C-alpha cells in the first residue's frame with residue numbers, strides 16, 4: 001500500500017527535513033549538557049537498590065513518565081517511540097485529523113533497544129563524571145530527556161527516507177524489490193553531508209557548552225591543554241555520538257523503512 005498523496009507530504013522536502021534535523025541538534029546537545037551537571041550516579045541504575053521499585057529507579061521513572069505521556073498522545077506521532085512499549089495506556093486524546101505522511105511501516109520500526117544500549121553502556125561514561133551526589137530522580141529524568149531527543153532524531157529517518165523515495169522512486173524501487181540493503185544504504189548516504197553534521201555539532205557543543213564568566217580570563221582561553229575541560233560536554237564526544245551512533249542508526253531506520261515502503 002502506498003503512502004497517501006496529500007498536501008502535507010507534498011510540501012515535505014529534503015531541505016525542510018534536514019532543517020528539522022539541525023534544530024534537533026540543539027535539543028540533543030542542550031540535554032547532554034543538562035545531564036553532565038550530575039555525576040554518573042550509578043545507584044539510579046542498579047536493579048533492586050530501592051526495594052519500593054521492581055527494577056531500577058531509572059526504569060521506574062521511564063515507565064511511569066511514558067505511561068503519562070502516552071495518555072496525552074505522545075506516541076501518536078510516528079517519530080516518537082516508548083522505551084517500554086509493553087502495556088502502555090492508550091491516548092486519551094482524539095486521533096490527529098491530518099492524513100498520514102508516512103507509509104504505515106513506520107509504526108513497526110522501533111530501534112529504541114539499540115539506543116538504550118549505546119546510551120548507557122558507551123555514551124554516558126564518556127560525558128558524565130564519575131561519582132554519586134544522590135540526586136537520582138533528576139538524573140533519571142535527565143537521562144530520559146537525552147534518550148527521547150536522540151530517539152526522536154534517529155526515528156526521524158522515516159521522513160528522510162520518504163522524501164528521498166518520493167524524489168526518485170525509479171532509483172529506489174529496484175533495490176526495494178530485491179530487498180537489497182546494501183544498495184539502499186549506498187543510495188541514501190551523503191558522505192559530504194555527514195562531514196558537515198559532525199563539524200557543526202562539534203561547533204555547537206563548543207558554543208553551547210562554554211563556561212560564561214563576567215571576568216575575562218585570557219589564560220584559560222589560550223590553555224590548549226585544558227581545551228576539553230573548558231566545555232560542559234567534550235565537543236569531540238558530541239561529534240563521536242553523531243558519527244558512531246546517531247547517523248548510522250538514522251540510516252538503519254531509513255533502510256528498514258524503505259525495505260517495507262512498497263508493501
Ligand SMILES: O=C(O)C(=O)C[C@]1(C(=O)O)C=C[C@@H](O)C=C1
Pocket residue numbers: 018021160188189190191193194197246247248250251
Ligand atoms: O541528510 C540526509 O540525507 C540524511 O539521510 C541524514 C543523515 C544524518 O543522519 O544526518 C544520514 C545519512 C546521510 O548520509 C547524511 C545525513
